[in-house]
Amino acid sequence: MKITRMHGAGGKVMQDLIKNTILGNLENTSVNGGIGLKDLDDGATIPIGDKEIVFTVDGHTVNPIFFPGGDIGRLSVCGTINDLSVMGAEPLALSLSIVLPEGFDIDELDKIMKSINEACKEAGAPIITGDTKVSNVDDIVISSAGVGIVDRGKAIRDSGMKEGDVIIVSGNIGEHGMAILLSREGFEFETNLKSDVAPLNNLIKNVLDAGVDIHAMKDPTRGGLADSLNEMAEKSGLGINIYEEKIPISDEVQSIADALGIDPMTVANEGKVVMAVKKEDAEKALKVLRRHPLGKNAQIIGEVVSEHNRVIMETIVGKRIVDTPIGDPIPRVC
Amino acid sequence: MKITRMHGAGGKVMQDLIKNTILGNLENTSVNGGIGLKDLDDGATIPIGDKEIVFTVDGHTVNPIFFPGGDIGRLSVCGTINDLSVMGAEPLALSLSIVLPEGFDIDELDKIMKSINEACKEAGAPIITGDTKVSNVDDIVISSAGVGIVDRGKAIRDSGMKEGDVIIVSGNIGEHGMAILLSREGFEFETNLKSDVAPLNNLIKNVLDAGVDIHAMKDPTRGGLADSLNEMAEKSGLGINIYEEKIPISDEVQSIADALGIDPMTVANEGKVVMAVKKEDAEKALKVLRRHPLGKNAQIIGEVVSEHNRVIMETIVGKRIVDTPIGDPIPRVC
Ligand SMILES: Nc1ncnc2c1ncn2[C@@H]1O[C@H](COP(=O)(O)OP(=O)(O)OP(=O)(O)O)[C@@H](O)[C@H]1O
Ligand SMILES: Nc1ncnc2c1ncn2[C@@H]1O[C@H](COP(=O)(O)OP(=O)(O)OP(=O)(O)O)[C@@H](O)[C@H]1O
Ligand SMILES: [Mg+2]
Ligand SMILES: [Mg+2]
Ligand SMILES: [Mg+2]
Ligand SMILES: [Mg+2]
Ligand SMILES: [Mg+2]
Ligand SMILES: [Mg+2]
Numbered sequence: 001m002k003i004t005r006m007h008g009a010g011g012k013v014m015q016d017l018i019k020n021t022i023l024g025n026l027e028n029t030s031v032n033g034g035i036g037l038k039d040l041d042d043g044a045t046i047p048i049g050d051k052e053i054v055f056t057v058d059g060h061t062v063n064p065i066f067f068p069g070g071d072i073g074r075l076s077v078c079g080t081i082n083d084l085s086v087m088g089a090e091p092l093a094l095s096l097s098i099v100l101p102e103g104f105d106i107d108e109l110d111k112i113m114k115s116i117n118e119a120c121k122e123a124g125a126p127i128i129t130g131d132t133k134v135s136n137v138d139d140i141v142i143s144s145a146g147v148g149i150v151d152r153g154k155a156i157r158d159s160g161m162k163e164g165d166v167i168i169v170s171g172n173i174g175e176h177g178m179a180i181l182l183s184r185e186g187f188e189f190e191t192n193l194k195s196d197v198a199p200l201n202n203l204i205k206n207v208l209d210a211g212v213d214i215h216a217m218k219d220p221t222r223g224g225l226a227d228s229l230n231e232m233a234e235k236s237g238l239g240i241n242i243y244e245e246k247i248p249i250s251d252e253v254q255s256i257a258d259a260l261g262i263d264p265m266t267v268a269n270e271g272k273v274v275m276a277v278k279k280e281d282a283e284k285a286l287k288v289l290r291r292h293p294l295g296k297n298a299q300i301i302g303e304v305v306s307e308h309n310r311v312i313m314e315t316i317v318g319k320r321i322v323d324t325p326i327g328d329p330i331p332r333v334c
Numbered sequence: 335m336k337i338t339r340m341h342g343a344g345g346k347v348m349q350d351l352i353k354n355t356i357l358g359n360l361e362n363t364s365v366n367g368g369i370g371l372k373d374l375d376d377g378a379t380i381p382i383g384d385k386e387i388v389f390t391v392d393g394h395t396v397n398p399i400f401f402p403g404g405d406i407g408r409l410s411v412c413g414t415i416n417d418l419s420v421m422g423a424e425p426l427a428l429s430l431s432i433v434l435p436e437g438f439d440i441d442e443l444d445k446i447m448k449s450i451n452e453a454c455k456e457a458g459a460p461i462i463t464g465d466t467k468v469s470n471v472d473d474i475v476i477s478s479a480g481v482g483i484v485d486r487g488k489a490i491r492d493s494g495m496k497e498g499d500v501i502i503v504s505g506n507i508g509e510h511g512m513a514i515l516l517s518r519e520g521f522e523f524e525t526n527l528k529s530d531v532a533p534l535n536n537l538i539k540n541v542l543d544a545g546v547d548i549h550a551m552k553d554p555t556r557g558g559l560a561d562s563l564n565e566m567a568e569k570s571g572l573g574i575n576i577y578e579e580k581i582p583i584s585d586e587v588q589s590i591a592d593a594l595g596i597d598p599m600t601v602a603n604e605g606k607v608v609m610a611v612k613k614e615d616a617e618k619a620l621k622v623l624r625r626h627p628l629g630k631n632a633q634i635i636g637e638v639v640s641e642h643n644r645v646i647m648e649t650i651v652g653k654r655i656v657d658t659p660i661g662d663p664i665p666r667v668c
Contacts, residue, residue, distance in 0.1 A: 003438040008468030018466060021440060022430075025447035028460035031427045036462050044462035046426055046481060049383060055462060055481055057429035061469035092380055093365045095391035096356075097431070097477040104337040106355060113359035126362035128370050128378035128389060132352060134342030135395035135666060136472035143431040143465070145479030147380060147389055332469060 009327030010222020010268070015040075035087075040231075041158050042083040042218060043148075050152050054089035056080060057145035063332040065112070065139055067183045069175075069194030070270075072142055073112035075334060077119035078199045078270055080146035082219040085201040086273055088156035088208065089148030091123060096130035099141040112140070123199035158228075159235035160216040165304040166282035167240055170203065170273045170289055171196070171297040173225050174253040177267035177330045182256065189259075193252050196271035203294045204273060212285040213278035220274050222328050226265040228274050229311045230324040237309060242302030242322070244315040265313075266325040268333045276304055343661030344556020344602070349374075369421075374565075375492050376417040376552060377482075384486050388423035390414060391479035397666040399446070399473060401517045403509075403528030404604075406476055407446035409668060411453035412604055414480035415533040416553040420607055422490035422542065423482030425457060425535050430464035433475040446474070457533035492562075493569035494549040499638040500616035501574060504537065504607045504623055505530070505631040507559050508587040511601035511664045516590065523593075527586055532605035537628045546619040547612035554608050556668060557659050560599040562608050563645045564658040571643060576636030576656070578649040599647075600659040602667045610638055 006013035023029065023037060030036025034045035034052060043056030058079040065072040077094060084091045096116070100109070120126055125146070175196040182189055200219065207214065216236065220228040225247075233240050249264055257264040271294060277285045282300055289295030311322040340347035357363065357371060364370025368379035368386060377390030392413040399406040411428060418425045430450070434443070454460055459480070509530040516523055534553065541548065550570065554562040559581075567574050583598055591598040605628060611619045616634055623629030645656040 001440040003434045003436060003440060003443070003468055005436060005468050008434065008466055014466060017440070018464075021443050022447055022464065022466070025444065025451050026454070026461055027451055028454060030462055031460060034462070036460070037464070044427070046462070048385065048483070051382065053387060053481060055427060055429060055479075057431045057463055057477075057479055058465045059431040059433050059467045059475075059477060061433055061467050061471075063470075093378070093389060095389060095479045097391045097393040097479070099393050099395055099471075099475055099477075100337045100342065102337060102339060106335040106337060106351070109337070109355050110359065113356055117359050117361055120360070120362060126365060126370070127360055128364055128368075128380070129391055130352075130356065130371070131392045131477070132342055132348060132356070133393045133395050133668075134337055134339050135475070136397075137395075137433075137475065138470035141393075141433055141469070141471065141475060143391075143393065143433075143477035143479075145389075145391055145429045145431070145477075147387060147481060149382070334467075 005331045006327040010227060011325040011327040013327055035155060043087045045155050047152055052150050052152050052155055054084050054087045054148040054150055056083040059143040060334055061141050061332060062334050064183055067195055068179050070197040071112060071115050073116040074119045075197050075270060076142040076144040077116055078197050080144045081123045081199040081201055084146045084148035085204045086217040086219050088154060089150040091125040091146055091148045091201050093125055093128045093147050095145045096127045097143040099133045099135050099137050101137045102134060104140060123201055156214055156217045158216050158218050158232055161232055161236040161238055161276040161304045162215050163238060163304055163306045164279050165215050165276040166279055166300055167302040168275050168277055168285055169299055169301050170295045172248045172250050173269055174249060174264035174267035176270040177333045178253050178256055180333050181330045189256060191252060196269055198271035198294055200273050203292045206288050206292055207285050210284055210288045212281040214275050216276040218274055220269045220272055222268050223325050224266040224268055225274060226322050226325055233309060233311055239305045239308040240302055240311045241305055242313050244313050246299050246301045248297045248299045262329045265322060266329055268328060339665045340661040344561060345659040345661040347661055369489060377421045379489050381486055386484050386486050386489055388418050388421045388482040388484055390417040393477040394668055395475050395666060396668050398517055401529055402513050404531040405446060405449050407450040408453045409531050409604060410476040410478040411450055412531050412533045414478045415457045415535055418480045418482035419535040419538045420551040420553050422488060423484040425459040425480055425482045427459055427462045427481050429479045430461045431477040433467045433469050433471050435471050436468060438474060457535055490548055490551045492550050492552050492566055495566055495570040495572055495610040495638045496549050497572060497638055497640045498613050499549050499610040500613055500634055501636040502609050502611055502619055503633055503635050504629045506582045506584050507603055508583060508598035508601035510604040511667045512587050512590055514667050515664045523590055525586060530603055530605035532628050534607050537626045538607060540622050540626055541619055544618055544622045546615040548609050550610040552608055554603045554606055556602050556662050558600040558602055559608060560656050560659055567643060567645055573639045573642040574636055574645045575639055576647050578647055580633050580635045582631045582633045596663045599656060600663055602662060
């Protein structure tokens with residue numbers, strides 16, 4: 001069997017590869033009873049004293065490397081900050097592993113580093129270690145790992161939804177993947193669409209500081225909101241009902257998605273969070289989210305139920321099952 | 335200016351790129367007063383309570399991916415374990431970020447994962463988080479970050495040499511780079527040469543547990559022993575005198591190096607450590623090292639002096655300056 005684009009696309013094909021070939025070969029996958037690789041969460045934890053170190057990594061090979069709203073440097077920083085943040089952790093520091101092709105323009109690397117610097121400042125977490133290689137790659141590859149910290153036992157899992165919880169998404173979906181797609185050659189849409197790529201740690205901290213009880217949380221990146229909701233449902237053994245008219249989406253993304261026949265629910269976001277919140281806290285969570293520029297379009301989109309174990313969307317023409325995508329409809333989106 | 339092979343070769347050209355384009359653009363490079371990026375050590379630290387988290391990363395694009403003595407998976411685990419170990423840290427966990435080309439054989443990935451599993455067991459540190467992408471790379475790229483722990487203030491810097499310290503290397507030099515080179519097409523040497531790639535955490539722990547006062551320590555990877563000794567000299571403001579006849583090297587590596595006109599001092603190792611040890615502790619350190627299979631050829635190779643600030647080697651025909659290599663003589667060695 002050979003690797004295809006699908007194996008890196010964040011959907012079912014990739015999940016199977018990770019479960020079989022990666023997890024299937026590793027005998028030890030956790031430390032000190034922390035959250036380990038088997039949990040397949042956004043990151044893992046290492047309990048130390050009364051704290052847990054949260055550890056995560058993402059590699060980035062986005063094409064093009066500069067796109068409306070960001071670039072591969074900003075994407076790398078935000079991707080890693082956001083995986084730490086949706087674990088409920090305070091990000092502390094990042095690593096920066098770069099692979100460059102021969103002939104890469106050092107001025108472009110300079111622009112990428114300036115963008116990394118800005119994103120690190122926004123997130124309040126510095127790059128403290130790194131590595132640089134030159135090899136046979138078509139374009140720059142950046143892998144950024146992150147270390148964060150959370151009080152022991154307080155890490156937020158993606159499996160923790162409870163019946164009756166309210167599902168909230170922090171803003172308009174589909175903007176990152178769509179902006180990447182439209183910035184490629186061959187698309188002639190007149191658009192101001194930008195990637196939403198942003199660090200979410202401050203937004204999420206506001207919600208936690210307000211005392212909101214978040215039972216589960218993810219950043220809906222590859223595979224989009226459809227993938228994240230399905231993972232939250234699968235891992236909790238519960239179902240999610242969502243309402244199409246409540247899902248925040250710009251007219252622009254909606255009309256482009258319609259024109260291209262792409263389901264925006266499966267398109268990657270890089271500056272959004274989806275959370276399952278205790279029912280009583282939902283209005284408070286919404287208020288806090290909307291007060292922050294990155295959460296101004298936050299919406300309650302549905303609730304957690306025990307009658308089924310799927311993600312079901314109510315539309316004007318009836319109900320439909322929202323499945324885990326097989327892959328992402330847009331390749332090399334991150 | 336364009337990126338050349340030299341920018342990833344571990345010598346002076348790479349160091350300048352890192353200082354100018356990477357460090358030069360980052361405003362914040364450390365956390366809580368820990369060891370940061372500006373220190374350009376093997377890893378960085380994050381002080382937390384009475385401990386320091388040690389954090390490091392290496393990317394690997396070695397060619398070929400399977401070579402005598404190892405493969406890219408074993409190399410990734412060991413490279414990261416060793417950077418943690420030479421900081422004096424106990425490795426806790428690793429991340430695994432993989433970029434695969436389309437068409438990569440899943441059976442090969444399976445072999446690599448089995449090798450990763452073995453190396454993790456040897457080192458006693460698991461993979462707990464990771465990421466998988468498929469992109470336009472010629473061959474698999476693996477970036478592995480590592481988290482370790484050390485008592486606060488006890489991290490071992492590469493800058494800490496003191497006058498009179500004894501320089502010890504843990505075994506035969508040049509084996510990794512030479513084995514990689516000879517495994518490539520076009521070389522017709524009859525040889526049993528193998529890469530030395532191995533996790534050094536247990537070896538180093540033995541030395542520390544014996545109470546040896548290690549003032550500075552590095553793993554002499556890209557740029558070889560020449561590069562590591564120069565960095566230790568530069569950062570401490572002191573000089574190092576070494577003796578050619580004391581440097582452990584196999585007849586095989588020596589004769590191939592001679593035949594190819596390569597200085598083995600500049601060839602990468604992946605299972606060796608070089609340390610500057612308090613004079614009174616040198617014999618003890620040597621004894622402890624030699625008791626372990628990975629340290630059986632350990633040697634005292636020289637001492638730290640204040641008369642100059644270079645690395646000077648005494649040979650049978652007189653003294654010569656051992657300079658920081660411009661690059662590694664063998665490309666894509668790790
Ligand atoms: N190569 C790998 N080695 C080990 N674990 C992996 C690897 N690839 C993915 N994983 C694990 O699989 C799970 C899902 O990974 P995935 O990359 O989809 O998560 P994510 O980072 O939250 O999403 P995205 O990469 O789209 O931002 C995570 O727990 C991750 O640690
Ligand atoms: N892309 C990068 N971003 C940030 N820091 C970097 C980057 N590349 C290298 N560094 C830093 O430069 C220093 C030297 O890096 P280098 O990779 O040579 O060290 P090493 O890992 O000990 O050696 P090797 O990679 O040969 O095993 C380290 O402190 C490292 O953190
Ligand atoms: Mg995530
Ligand atoms: Mg991620
Ligand atoms: Mg390195
Ligand atoms: Mg090192
Ligand atoms: Mg290294
Ligand atoms: Mg990921």
